[in-house]
Amino acid sequence: MPELAEVEYYRRQWDCGVGAKVVAVRLHAEKRVFRGASTSELRRRVTGSRFVESRARGKQMLFRFSGGGWLGIHLGMSGTLRVEPGPFHPGKHDHLVLQQAKRALVFRDPRMFGRVKFDHGKVAPDWWSEGAPEIGSEMFNATFVSDFLRRHGRAPIKAVLLLQNGFPGVGNWMADEILWRARIAPAAWAGSLTLPQQAALRRATRFVSREAMRIIGNDFSEPPRSWLIHQRWKSGGVCPRHGRQLERGTIGGRTTAWCARCQRM
DNA sequence: CAACCTGTTCGCCA
DNA sequence: ATGGCGAACAGGTT
Numbered sequence: 001m002p003e004l005a006e007v008e009y010y011r012r013q014w015d016c017g018v019g020a021k022v023v024a025v026r027l028h029a030e031k032r033v034f035r036g037a038s039t040s041e042l043r044r045r046v047t048g049s050r051f052v053e054s055r056a057r058g059k060q061m062l063f064r065f066s067g068g069g070w071l072g073i074h075l076g077m078s079g080t081l082r083v084e085p086g087p088f089h090p091g092k093h094d095h096l097v098l099q100q101a102k103r104a105l106v107f108r109d110p111r112m113f114g115r116v117k118f119d120h121g122k123v124a125p126d127w128w129s130e131g132a133p134e135i136g137s138e139m140f141n142a143t144f145v146s147d148f149l150r151r152h153g154r155a156p157i158k159a160v161l162l163l164q165n166g167f168p169g170v171g172n173w174m175a176d177e178i179l180w181r182a183r184i185a186p187a188a189w190a191g192s193l194t195l196p197q198q199a200a201l202r203r204a205t206r207f208v209s210r211e212a213m214r215i216i217g218n219d220f221s222e223p224p225r226s227w228l229i230h231q232r233w234k235s236g237g238v239c240p241r242h243g244r245q246l247e248r249g250t251i252g253g254r255t256t257a258w259c260a261r262c263q264r265m
Numbered sequence: 266c267a268a269c270c271t272g273t274t275c276g277c278c279a
Numbered sequence: 280a281t282g283g284c285g286a287a288c289a290g291g292t293t
Contacts (some may be wrong), residue, residue, distance in 0.1 A: 003271055032288080059272080077272050078290080093290090111289050113272055155283060162272085171271045229271095253285070255270080269293080275286085 002059065002075040004135075004169030005212035009220050010081040011056045014063070014105045017083070017098070021050050022065070024099040031095050032112040033076075042118040045069040046098065051105075058168030062128050068120050072128070076113030082106050132168045135209045145202050153191020157201075159252025160190040167205060172254050173229050174212065178204045180228045180239075185263045186251045192265070232257035 002010060025047050029039040050066040063071040073081070088104030090097045096107040096116055107116070119125035133139030148166040149157075161167050161175040170178070179186050181204035184197055193201065215223050223229055231237035237246045239259035246257045 006271075074272085077270070110291065111270090111272095113288070115273090152282075159283080164273085173271050175271095254272095267293100270291090272288105274288090277284090277286105279281100279283085 002079060003171030003174050003212075004058065004209055005216035006220075007059050007061060007075060007169070008056050008213055008217035010075060010079075011054055011061050012217075013081045013083055014051075014054060017051050017100050017103060017105050018053060019050065020100045020102070021048065022046050022098045022100055023048075026090055026097040026099065028090075028095045033079075033095050033107075033109055033114050033116050035115065037116055037118050039118075041120065042069075042071070042116075045118075045120055046071065051098070051100075057128070057131055057134060058164055059171070060128070060131065062124060064124075068122060070119040070121070070125050070128075072115075072117035072119070072125070073107060074115040076109060076111065076115065078111040079107065079109035079114035082108065132165045134168060135170075135205055140202075140206075142198065142202065146198055149190040149193055149198065153189060155190055156187045156251050157184060157190045157193065158186035158254070158256055161205075162252060162254065169209065170205070172256075173232065174208055176232055176257050177208050177228045179263060180258060181208065183262050183264065185260075185265045186256045186258050188265045228257070 025043045027039055027043065045067060046065055046069050049069055052064045052066055054061060054063045059074060061073045084104045084106055088097060088099065088106065093110045094106050094108045098105040133144060149160065152160045158175055158179060161170050161178060182200040184193065184201060215221055226240050228240060231240060231246060237257065238244060239246060239262065241262055244259055244261045247260050248257055250256065
């Protein structure tokens with residue numbers, strides 16, 4: 001489920017716990033979501049500390065605790081964050097629970113493609129600082145996009161949009177939405193895009209990211225009916241521009257929907 | 266019952 | 280060395 005805007009929405013779910021102490025940490029240490037992380041250090045350092053602040057970047061989230069604890073969470077395919085009032089007893093898929101006096105901050109992930117990291121130090125961990133330029137930033141400029149497309153020139157543009165090193169936060173539905181708006185066929189080689197197409201791609205990427213963040217990131221409300229997202233999964237889905245039946249196929253290893261009339265190679 | 270899935274990572278190949 | 284691709288991961292839903 002989670003792409004850029006959904007990640008932002010879930011990050012905010014824990015905001016009500018900012019400033020409060022964590023009185024207990026409950027976790028399913030043997031679960032795959034903790035692969036590579038020290039659950040004992042997480043438990044030791046977060047218990048008794050105060051939840052200070054959080055940030056999201058692409059699909060990554062980082063939660064900071066007093067005493068130098070940094071909790072990283074990636075939601076994978078099926079992860080969610082939520083809050084439960086009072087003392088909380090985790091269910092089967094609630095792999096991490098930060099219990100505070102008045103509420104529990106819960107990370108749930110049935111499929112366990114998500115991931116929990118824990119670091120300790122004065123500054124944010126390296127993996128956080130080393131991320132690609134955010135789509136809304138100055139660094140996500142024409143040169144950056146053009147270089148990235150050239151580097152992956154023989155891959156279909158749909159697959160390239162899913163690479164987090166170039167388009168951090170973009171996932172399957174956003175990629176289809178962006179290509180539909182930029183009027184580019186998903187199977188087109190990334191290296192074949194003309195300069196005007198590159199400009200349209202960058203503009204559509206920024207638009208979809210900003211609007212999704214504003215609409216979905218706040219309260220999970222629905223984008224306008226004119227967006228492709230409402231059509232792309234249902235059988236008989238049509239192009240919002242002129243009603244032509246959408247094409248469906250696997251491109252870049254993922255289910256892709258597009259309009260053969262307005263999206264061109 | 267079988268197929269499908271809003272994500273990443275690995276090994277193989279060119 | 281670098282990049283493209285298919286498989287694998289795991290459980291829920293259709």
